[in-house]
Amino acid sequence: MTTNKKTYNWVKPKKFDNNIIVIGGGSAGLVSAYIAAAVKAKVTLIEKHKMGGDCLNTGCVPSKALISTTRLLADAARAREFGIANLTADYSFADVMERVQRVIKSIEPHDSVERYQDLGVVVIEGNARLISPWEVEVTTKSGTQTLTSLSIVIATGARPLVPPIPGIETVDYITSDTIWNLREQPKQLIVLGGGPIGCELAQCFARLGSRVTIIEMASRLLIREDEDASGLVLSQFDQEGITVLLRYTAKQFIVENGEKILLAEHESKTVRIPFDQVLLALGRISNTSGYGLEDIGVELSPKRTIQVDGFQATNYPHIFACGDVSGPYQFTHTAAHQAWYAAVNGLFGDIKKFRTDYSIIPWATFTEPEVARVGFNEQEAKEQGIKYEISKYDISDLDRAIADGNAHGFVKVLTRPGTDKILGVTIVGNHAGDLIAEFVLAMKYKMGLNKILGTIHIYPTLAEANKYVAGVWKKNHLPLKLLRWVARYHEWKRG
Numbered sequence: 001m002t003t004n005k006k007t008y009n010w011v012k013p014k015k016f017d018n019n020i021i022v023i024g025g026g027s028a029g030l031v032s033a034y035i036a037a038a039v040k041a042k043v044t045l046i047e048k049h050k051m052g053g054d055c056l057n058t059g060c061v062p063s064k065a066l067i068s069t070t071r072l073l074a075d076a077a078r079a080r081e082f083g084i085a086n087l088t089a090d091y092s093f094a095d096v097m098e099r100v101q102r103v104i105k106s107i108e109p110h111d112s113v114e115r116y117q118d119l120g121v122v123v124i125e126g127n128a129r130l131i132s133p134w135e136v137e138v139t140t141k142s143g144t145q146t147l148t149s150l151s152i153v154i155a156t157g158a159r160p161l162v163p164p165i166p167g168i169e170t171v172d173y174i175t176s177d178t179i180w181n182l183r184e185q186p187k188q189l190i191v192l193g194g195g196p197i198g199c200e201l202a203q204c205f206a207r208l209g210s211r212v213t214i215i216e217m218a219s220r221l222l223i224r225e226d227e228d229a230s231g232l233v234l235s236q237f238d239q240e241g242i243t244v245l246l247r248y249t250a251k252q253f254i255v256e257n258g259e260k261i262l263l264a265e266h267e268s269k270t271v272r273i274p275f276d277q278v279l280l281a282l283g284r285i286s287n288t289s290g291y292g293l294e295d296i297g298v299e300l301s302p303k304r305t306i307q308v309d310g311f312q313a314t315n316y317p318h319i320f321a322c323g324d325v326s327g328p329y330q331f332t333h334t335a336a337h338q339a340w341y342a343a344v345n346g347l348f349g350d351i352k353k354f355r356t357d358y359s360i361i362p363w364a365t366f367t368e369p370e371v372a373r374v375g376f377n378e379q380e381a382k383e384q385g386i387k388y389e390i391s392k393y394d395i396s397d398l399d400r401a402i403a404d405g406n407a408h409g410f411v412k413v414l415t416r417p418g419t420d421k422i423l424g425v426t427i428v429g430n431h432a433g434d435l436i437a438e439f440v441l442a443m444k445y446k447m448g449l450n451k452i453l454g455t456i457h458i459y460p461t462l463a464e465a466n467k468y469v470a471g472v473w474k475k476n477h478l479p480l481k482l483l484r485w486v487a488r489y490h491e492w493k494r495g
Contacts, residue, residue, distance in 0.1 A: 010132045010133055010134070010296075011132075012133075012134060013134055013135070013148045015148075016134070016148045016149055016150050017042070017044075017148045017149065018041075018042045018043060018044050018122075018147060018148065018149035018150070019036065019041035019042045019043060019149065019150050019151065019347060020032070020036045020041055020042075020043050020044075020149055020150065020151045020152070020153060020343065020346050020347060021043070021044050021045075021046065021128075021136050021147060021149040021151075021152050021153070022036070022043065022044070022045045022046070022152075022153045022155060023046050023128045023136065023152065023153070023154050023155065023156060023291065024046075024047065024053065024154065024155035024156040024157060024323070024325075025045055025046075025047030025051045025052065025053060025111070025123075026052065026053020026055060026056075026155060026157045026324075026335070027053055027055050027155075027323060027332045027335040027339070028153075028155035028157075028322040028323025028324075028325075028335035028336065028338060028339040028342070029045060029047070029053070029153070029155035029323070029339070030045075030052070030053075030111055030339075031335070031336045031339035031340065031343070032153045032155060032322065032339040032342055032343040032346075033045040033116060033119075033121045033343075034116070034119060034121070035339070035340060035343040035344065036121075036343050036346075036347060037119045037120040037121045038119075039347065040120075041347055042122075043120075043121050043122065044121070044122040044123075044124060044147060044149070045116060045121050045122070045123050045124070046124045046126060046128040046136070046138055047123070047125055048125070048126060048127045048128070051108075051111045051112055051113055051116075051123075052107075052108065052110075052111035053111075053157055054157055054158070054177070054324075055332045056104060056107060056108065056111055057104060058176060058177040058178075058180060059176065059332075060332055061103060061104055061107055062100045062101075062104060062180050063176075063197075063200055063201065063204075063366070064366060065099065065103040065104075066096070066097075066100055066201075066204045067200065067203075067204060067366055069096050069099060069100075070096075070203070070207035070208060071207075071368060072089070073089055073091070073207050073208070074240075074368065076088070076089045078405070081405055082405060093182075093183070093184065093185035093208060094183040094184075096208065097180065097182060097183055100180060101180070113125070124138055124140060125140065126138045126139050126140035126141075127139045127140075127291070128291055129291050129292040129295075130152070130291060130292030130293065130295065130296050130298075131146065131292060131295070131296075132296060133152075133296055133316050133318070133319060134148050134149060134150070134152075134318075135147070135148050136148075136149065136152065137292075150318065150346075151318045151319070151320065151346035151347065151349075152318065152319045152320070152346075153320045153321070153322065153339075153343060153346055154293075154298075154306060154314075154319065154320065154321040154322075154325060155321070155322055155323045155325065155339065155342075156286075156287040156288070156291065156323075156325045157286075157287055157324045157325055158284040158285055158286045158287055158324035158325065158330060159177065159284060159285060159287060160175035160176055160177055160280055160281075160282075160283075160284055160285075161280070161282045161283045161284060161285050162175070162280060163192075163250075163280070163282055165250055165251070165252065165253060166251075166252045166253070167252050167253035167254055167255075168253050170253060170254075171253045171260050171278055172277075173278050173279070173280055174277060174278070174279050174280070175279070175281075176197050176201070176279075176281060179201065179279060185205075185208060185209065185210060186205065186210050186276055186277035187210060187211060187276055188210070188211045188213075188274060188275045188276050188277070189202075189205050189210045189211070189212045189213070189275065189276075189277050189278070189279060190212075190213050190214075190215060190262055190273060190275040190277070190278045190279070191212060191213070191214045191215065191278075191279045191281055192215050192250055192278060192279065192280050192281060192282055193214075193215075193216065193280070193281035193282040193283070194214050194215075194216030194218065194220075194221040194222065194223075194244070194246075195221075195222065195223070195224075195281060195282075195283065196222065196365040196367075197281045198214060198216075198279070198281030198282075199214070199221055199222060199233060199237075199365060199367050200365065200366055200367055201279060201281065202214050202237070202242055202279075203236075203237065203240065203242065203367050203368065206237075206240050206241060206242045207240065211241075211243075212242045212243065213242075213243040213244075213245060213273060213275070214237075214242065214243070214244045214245065215245050215248045215250055215262070215264060215273075216244070216245065216246050216247075216248065217247065217248065217249050218247070219246055219247060220234065220246060221233055221234055221237075221244065221246075222365060222371060225365075225371055225373065225377065225426065226377045226378045226379055226412075226426055227379075228410070228412075228428075229371050229373075229377075229426055229428050230371075232369055232408065232409065232428050233365075233367050233369065233371060233428075236367070236368060236369060245264070245266070245271075245273075247266060247267070248264045248265070248266045248271070249264060249265045249266075250263075250264050251263050251264060251265050251270070253278075259274055260274065260275050260276060260278075261273065261274050261275070262274075262275060262278065284324060284330055285304060286303075286304060286305045286306065286324060286325045286326070286327070287324075287325055288300055288304060288305070288306060288325065293306070296316075297315070298314050298315065298316065298319065299314065299315045301327075303327065305325060305326050305327040305328075306321040306325050306326045307326075308320070308321050308322075308326045310355045310356060311341060311345045311349065311353050311354065311355055311356065312326070312338055312341045312342040312345060312356055313345065313349075317349075318346065318349075320342040320343075320345065320346050321342070322335060322338035322339045322341070322342040323335035323338060323339065326338070329361060329363075331361075331363055333362075333363075334361060337356075337357075338356055341354055341355075341356045359443075360374060360375065360443045360444050361374070362374035362436055362437075362440045364432060364436065366433060368430070369408060369409050369428050369429045369430060369432065370427075370428070370429065370430065370431065370432035370433050371426070371427075371428050371432060372426070372427045372428075372432035372433045372435065372436035373424070373425065373426045373427075373436070374424065374425050374436055374439055374440050374443060375414070375422065375423055375424030375425060375439075375443055376388070376414055376423050376424035377412075377414070377424055378390070378412075378414065380424075381414060381423065381424070386423065387416070387417050388414040388415065388416065388417065388423055388424075389414070389416075389417050389418075389473075389476075390412060390413070390414060391412070391413045391415065391449070391469050391470070391472040391473035391476065392410055392411070392412045392413075392469065392472065393410060393411045393412075393465055393468045393469035393471075393472050394409075394410050395407060395408060395409040395410055395411065395428075395429045395462075395465055396408060396409075397468075398462065398464060398465050398468070399459070399460045399464075400460040400461055400462050400464065401429065401430070401462060401465075403460065404430070406429070406430045408429060409427070409428040409429025409430070409432070410426075410427070410428055410429070411425070411426075411427050411429075411435070411465045411466060411468075411469040412425065412426045412427075412469075413425050413439070413449065413469050413470075413473065415448075415449065415473060418477075419448065420448030420449040420450045420470075420473060420477075421446075421448050422439060422442055422443050422447075422448060422449065425439040425443075427465075429462075429465075430462065431462055435462060435463060435465065435466060438452065438463065438466050439452075439466065449469075449470040449473045449474070450470070450474070452466055452467060452470040453467060453470035453471055453473075453474055455467065
C-alpha cells in the first residue's frame with residue numbers, strides 16, 4: 001500500500017453534507033449504509049441499477065432458487081430408491097425460470113429503497129462519480145447534484161469475465177448475469193469454466209434436460225478444493241450424464257451453416273464441439289471504471305481490484321472499498337464482513353481503527369453433493385508448509401444420511417499435530433454448507449475437537465457427522481499408557 005500523494009492537490013471542504021457516502025447498493029454497500037445509520041451518522045447510499053446487487057438479482061438468490069427446483073427433479077428421478085414405483089414431473093423451462101423471478105421479488109423488500117430509508121439512509125437512484133476525494137457528483141433523472149462527505153465507501157461489485165476468444169461475439173453468449181433472462185431451454189449447453197458458478201449451473205441445466213458439457217482448462221473441477229472433494233462432484237456429474245472435458249482450452253467460436261461450434265484444444269489437437277448456447281463461467285472482474293477512480297488517482301492492485309490496506313482504506317485514508325471490487329474474496333458474506341470494517345473505520349478511524357479479520361473464512365459450493373470449507377485444506381497446507389494431521393469421517397456410515405438415501409461424502413478435519421486445534425475443515429455431502437457452521441464457530445472461538453466431541457448432538461441428524469469426526473480424532477489420540485493401567489485396575493477388581 002502506498003501513501004496518499006494526491007490529497008494536497010484538492011481543496012478540502014470546510015463543511016460536509018454527509019458523514020459517509022456509499023457507492024453501490026449490493027451486499028457490501030447495504031451493510032456499510034446500515035451500520036452508519038445504526039450509529040446515527042448522516043449516510044447517503046447511491047445505486048445506479050438495482051438494490052441488492054448481484055447477490056439478489058443475478059447471483060446467490062436466483063441460483064439457489066434454481067437449485068431447489070432442479071434438486072426436486074433429481075429426487076423424483078430416484079423415486080424407485082424410496083419405494084415409489086413411478087413419480088413423474090411435468091414442467092416447463094419458462095415456468096421454472098419465472099419461479100426464480102418470483103423468489104427474487106419475495107426477497108427484494110429486504111434490500112429495498114423503502115427499507116433503507118426507514119432505517120435512516122438517504123437512498124439516491126442514480127450514477128455516482130468521484131470528482132474530488134470528498135465530493136461525489138450524482139446524476140439522476142431529475143438532474144445532477146454534488147454531495148460532500150467526510151468518508152466514502154466504494155462497493156461497486158464485479159461483473160462476469162468475458163474472455164477475448166475469437167468469434168465469441170458471434171454466438172450470443174450468456175453469463176451468470178444474463179442467464180436468468182432465458183425462457184427457452186438450451187438443448188446443448190457448453191459451460192466454460194469448472195469453478196463453483198459453472199458447476200452449480202451446469203448441474204441445474206442438466207437436471208432440466210439440457211445436454212451439458214463443461215470445458216475446463218485445469219486437470220479437475222473446483223481446483224481450489226482437495227482432490228477427494230472435487231472427485232466426488234465429478235463422480236456425481238458422471239452419473240447425471242454431464243460431460244466434463246478437463247485440460248481443454250477454448251480457442252475459437254465459429255458458425256457453420258447456422259450451427260455454432262467451439263474449437264477447443266486438447267493435447268495439441270483441435271476438437272469441434274457443437275452447441276446452441278454457451279455460458280461463460282470464468283470468474284468475475286471488479287467494477288473499477290466509469291465513476292471517477294482514475295480521475296482522483298485511487299490506486300488499483302495488480303489484479304485490477306481497488307487496492308486497500310488492512311483497514312479497507314485506499315491510498316486516500318478516508319476513502320474505503322469493500323466487497324468484490326476490492327477482493328480478495330468474492331462472497332456475499334465476506335463482502336458484508338468487510339463492510340463492517342469499512343464503515344466503522346470510515347466513521348471512527350480517527351479514534352480507533354479495526355483491522356479486517358480474515359482468519360476464519362468459510363465458503364460453500366452448492367452442487368450436489370455440496371462442498372463446504374473453512375480454514376486450510378490439504379493442498380493449501382502442503383503449499384504453505386503447514387504440518388497437520390487428518391481426521392476423516394465417511395458420511396456413508398451416518399444413520400441419518402442412510403435413512404435419507406444420501407449416504408455419500410465426508411467430513412475431513414485438519415488439526416495441529418498432537419493437539420485438537422482445528423486448522424481447517426472440508427465437508428462434502430448434503431447440507432455441507434449448513435454443517436460447516438459448527439466448525440466456523442469452533443475455530444472462531446478456539447474450541448478444539450474435544451469440545452465438539454463433548455457436545456450433545458441430536459440423533460438422528462446430519463450434524464452428528466461433526467461429532468463423529470471428532471471421535472475419529474480421539475480414537476487416533478488415545479492415552480494408551482493410561483488405558484493399560486485402567487485395564488490392570490479392572491483386572492485387580494475382578495480378583
